[in-house]
Amino acid sequence: MVEVPPVRATDAELVRTSFAALADDTESVARLFYATLFAIDPPTRDLFPVTMTAQRERFVAALAHVLGRVDDPDRLVPFLAQLGRDHRKFGVLTEHYASVGAALVTSVRRHAGDRWDDDLEQAWTEAFRTVAETMSTAARTERGPATWAATVVGHRRLGDDLAVVRLLSDTPVPRAAGQYVSVQVPQRPRMWRWMSPASAPNGTGELELHVRAVPGGWVSGSIVAHTRVGDRWLVGPALGRMSVDRAGGRDVLMVAGGTGLAPLRAIVEQMATRGANPRVQLFVGGRTRADLYDLDALQRTATTNPWLTVVPVLEESVGRHGAPEERPDGMHTVLRGTLAEVVAGLGDWADRQVLLSGSPGMVRATLAAMTAAGTPPHQISWDPLPPA
Numbered sequence: 001m002v003e004v005p006p007v008r009a010t011d012a013e014l015v016r017t018s019f020a021a022l023a024d025d026t027e028s029v030a031r032l033f034y035a036t037l038f039a040i041d042p043p044t045r046d047l048f049p050v051t052m053t054a055q056r057e058r059f060v061a062a063l064a065h066v067l068g069r070v071d072d073p074d075r076l077v078p079f080l081a082q083l084g085r086d087h088r089k090f091g092v093l094t095e096h097y098a099s100v101g102a103a104l105v106t107s108v109r110r111h112a113g114d115r116w117d118d119d120l121e122q123a124w125t126e127a128f129r130t131v132a133e134t135m136s137t138a139a140r141t142e143r144g145p146a147t148w149a150a151t152v153v154g155h156r157r158l159g160d161d162l163a164v165v166r167l168l169s170d171t172p173v174p175r176a177a178g179q180y181v182s183v184q185v186p187q188r189p190r191m192w193r194w195m196s197p198a199s200a201p202n203g204t205g206e207l208e209l210h211v212r213a214v215p216g217g218w219v220s221g222s223i224v225a226h227t228r229v230g231d232r233w234l235v236g237p238a239l240g241r242m243s244v245d246r247a248g249g250r251d252v253l254m255v256a257g258g259t260g261l262a263p264l265r266a267i268v269e270q271m272a273t274r275g276a277n278p279r280v281q282l283f284v285g286g287r288t289r290a291d292l293y294d295l296d297a298l299q300r301t302a303t304t305n306p307w308l309t310v311v312p313v314l315e316e317s318v319g320r321h322g323a324p325e326e327r328p329d330g331m332h333t334v335l336r337g338t339l340a341e342v343v344a345g346l347g348d349w350a351d352r353q354v355l356l357s358g359s360p361g362m363v364r365a366t367l368a369a370m371t372a373a374g375t376p377p378h379q380i381s382w383d384p385l386p387p388a
Contacts, residue, residue, distance in 0.1 A: 084135030257358025
């Protein structure tokens with residue numbers, strides 16, 4: 001366990017409030033941050049890709065995630081420790097954190113303008129000190145490799161924007177079912193993209209990835225369109241804490257949107273290798289039939305594992321929201337509506353452990369709808385992946 005100085009509640013509130021005041025201008029904050037960082041520490045520019053758009057989005061997303069938990073060490077420290085170990089793949093060194101802290105405080109100060117004072121200066125400085133010490137200590141004490149090399153052994157297009165990629169790493173990547181990893185592909189050097197393996201660890205180094213090309217996604221688009229068998233990839237350390245609490249005694253509700261199915265599929269695959277399991281109800285949703293690309297395989301798994309029930313949900317079908325209907329194309333019986341509408345409309349799920357996975361918008365909508373319906377927030381788990 002990484003030991004770090006706690007952030008005072010007053011400092012946490014100050015940094016959160018001041019950052020929230022910049023919510024409409026986070027792009028400018030990110031631009032100034034990187035411009036300042038590269039000016040005061042020019043060698044750090046070589047740690048980043050030529051195109052910085054996605055990197056700036058990741059920076060803002062990570063900063064918001066950290067500030068939301070900066071006075072909650074039980075949640076913050078494991079996240080930061082994972083992040084620190086992961087940043088070794090970029091070549092980040094302990095001495096870089098001082099430059100990052102100076103650039104961060106400078107960029108926030110300039111955008112805060114007259115609202116900035118000595119209390120804010122101290123609060124941001126102390127908060128970043130906690131972040132830096134946690135990340136750098138975790139990185140410094142990690143004995144495993146920073147990256148793993150892997151070979152593409154399969155690439156199957158399922159549509160214009162979707163592909164299933166199978167990797168075989170030279171040595172197995174240590175990970176748990178439900179965790180996510182970052183990958184770097186030869187077509188996009190120094191650009192990393194987060195992905196959740198859809199297969200459970202089996203000791204062989206195999207990873208199955210479900211990749212959808214997102215608009216503006218340099219890496220995801222390249223993977224879908226240009227990956228070839230034999231390509232050599234780099235894989236970063238596994239992150240994330242989403243899992244089934246088998247000791248908690250609760251049955252499980254899983255809600256997956258699109259390729260957000262991948263980590264939940266890995267968890268289900270691992271559960272299928274065990275004898276006794278809690279009951280699992282898996283809602284798989286999408287806008288069109290193509291979004292339910294893995295439904296047949298899931299239904300086969302459910303056939304041989306009576307503890308698993310798979311419920312497909314589509315937004316495109318006709319009929320009453322939440323009502324079952326038989327599709328004329330022979331597809332499985334589906335429910336109509338968004339995942340948020342359908343799942344929250346079926347009850348409060350207060351007796352379940354809930355796992356959510358999908359796009360940030362899908363997770364936000366489902367989380368809001370379920371908590372409004374009465375689902376206890378502490379029973380809902382999800383991993384906030386940075387933007388692709």
